[in-house]
Amino acid sequence: xxxxxxxxxxxxxxxxxxxxxxxxxxxxxxxxxxxxxxxxxxxxxxxxxxxxxxxxxxxxxxxxxxxxxxxxxxxxxxxxxxxxxxxxxxxxxxxxxxxxxxxxxxxxxxxxxxxxxxxxxxxxxxxxxxxxxxxxxxxxxxxxxxxxxxxxxxxxxxxxxxxxxxxxxxxxxxxxxxxxxxxxxxxxxxxxxxxxxxxxxxxxxxxxxxxxxxxxxxxxxxxxxxxxxxxxxxxxxxxxxxxxxxxxxxxxxxx
Amino acid sequence: xxxxxxxxxxxxxxxxxxxxxxxxxxxxxxxxxxxxxxxxxxxxxxxxxxxxxxxxxxxxxxxxxxxxxxxxxxxxxxxxxxxxxxxxxxxxxxxxxxxxxxxxxxxxxxxxxxxxxxxxxxxxxxxxxxxxxxxxxxxxxxxxxxxxxxxxxxxxxxxxxxxxxxxxx
Numbered sequence: 001x002x003x004x005x006x007x008x009x010x011x012x013x014x015x016x017x018x019x020x021x022x023x024x025x026x027x028x029x030x031x032x033x034x035x036x037x038x039x040x041x042x043x044x045x046x047x048x049x050x051x052x053x054x055x056x057x058x059x060x061x062x063x064x065x066x067x068x069x070x071x072x073x074x075x076x077x078x079x080x081x082x083x084x085x086x087x088x089x090x091x092x093x094x095x096x097x098x099x100x101x102x103x104x105x106x107x108x109x110x111x112x113x114x115x116x117x118x119x120x121x122x123x124x125x126x127x128x129x130x131x132x133x134x135x136x137x138x139x140x141x142x143x144x145x146x147x148x149x150x151x152x153x154x155x156x157x158x159x160x161x162x163x164x165x166x167x168x169x170x171x172x173x174x175x176x177x178x179x180x181x182x183x184x185x186x187x188x189x190x191x192x193x194x195x196x197x198x199x200x201x202x203x204x205x206x207x208x209x210x211x212x213x214x215x216x217x218x219x220x221x222x223x224x225x226x227x228x229x230x231x232x233x234x235x236x237x238x239x240x241x242x243x244x245x246x247x248x249x250x251x252x253x254x255x
Numbered sequence: 256x257x258x259x260x261x262x263x264x265x266x267x268x269x270x271x272x273x274x275x276x277x278x279x280x281x282x283x284x285x286x287x288x289x290x291x292x293x294x295x296x297x298x299x300x301x302x303x304x305x306x307x308x309x310x311x312x313x314x315x316x317x318x319x320x321x322x323x324x325x326x327x328x329x330x331x332x333x334x335x336x337x338x339x340x341x342x343x344x345x346x347x348x349x350x351x352x353x354x355x356x357x358x359x360x361x362x363x364x365x366x367x368x369x370x371x372x373x374x375x376x377x378x379x380x381x382x383x384x385x386x387x388x389x390x391x392x393x394x395x396x397x398x399x400x401x402x403x404x405x406x407x408x409x410x411x412x413x414x415x416x417x418x419x420x421x422x423x424x
């Protein structure tokens with residue numbers, strides 16, 4: 001009885017099925033692959049979070065008192081993500097290192113005033129990072145768009161070379177990615193960069209940008225949808241692109 | 256082998272995207288949410304492809320992920336806006352779908368609607384739906400038959416040329 005098809009003898013069921021028969025998702029394969037990369041970045045971040053042992057309130061308190069061991073623990077926990085964020089934004093390793101260091105200088109100064117719980121520390125650091133980044137850009141005479149593909153590749157390399165997220169990112173044509181990201185509205189681009197390059201989760205991005213997680217998800221969704229649209233426009237002659245696996249792509253499970 | 260995996264995923268997406276999306280769209284009556292959840296679930300299927308291919312029912316795997324994602328990211332968020340009295344007019348015009356059908360399934364309790372759309376669009380058997388939802392088979396069968404009865408009442412209302420039962424031998 002379990003294998004009997006259901007609803008074919010029932011006009012109401014058939015009408016229900018007919019009403020939706022033409023519905024197809026607008027998402028195409030490249031967008032799905034983009035999202036896979038985003039999801040991997042989030043997974044990676046969750047892993048990082050697990051090892052970010054800024055564990056106890058006691059330790060945070062120690063960092064507030066600027067005890068060197070606690071401060072350096074905070075530094076090692078958050079520096080890689082901050083560095084990736086700056087790399088993706090400025091595209092220059094030296095500047096990214098400098099900015100990362102500056103965040104911690106500011107953070108150490110400001111930590112005694114940090115009142116939030118341990119879980120809020122990451123978001124708080126990224127708010128400082130974002131502020132510093134805007135400062136940096138303001139100081140730069142011309143706001144020139146950086147070649148983002150190189151930036152993201154570098155960022156991926158910085159995140160740890162042969163990981164699938166990095167490879168998934170590389171499957172996208174360089175010229176297309178750069179052009180597409182440049183065409184996105186700033187808020188969408190920022191959300192995508194924070195999620196994919198810095199590897200932040202949606203709630204963290206929400207904290208950084210002072211938006212609700214829903215708003216971040218909406219921006220992420222719109223950003224990815226725009227990217228997908230731009231991809232389709234990019235090469236109308238070829239039509240929908242066949243999937244080309246990145247060299248060396250492997251499923252995430254080990255072995 | 257890697258090329259095969261990627262090709263296999265492309266085929267898998269092509270074959271299952273429609274049913275999964277239709278189940279989500281009918282289950283949520285929210286097009287952006289259905290698009291988002293469908294894309295997210297397939298993205299995760301790509302990431303966990305090794306587990307998905309050996310899963311006895313890959314489509315159910317995707318649907319479960321999509322539904323959990325929808326519940327945690329969209330419905331939790333919707334809740335804030337829907338705290339006020341429910342909007343009297345169904346979102347039918349935006350959906351571009353037969354408004355009677357939308358109204359009929361929109362009136363179903365969430366649990367019943369979910370079971371109904373999984374059977375109607377994802378073409379799962381009640382047993383598979385029970386498995387997917389982690390519920391007893393009897394519960395799912397009960398929800399399904401109540402949902403179908405409600406649907407018949409809402410859509411047939413005696414005007415069907417085949418009569419209220421609609422059975423033709």
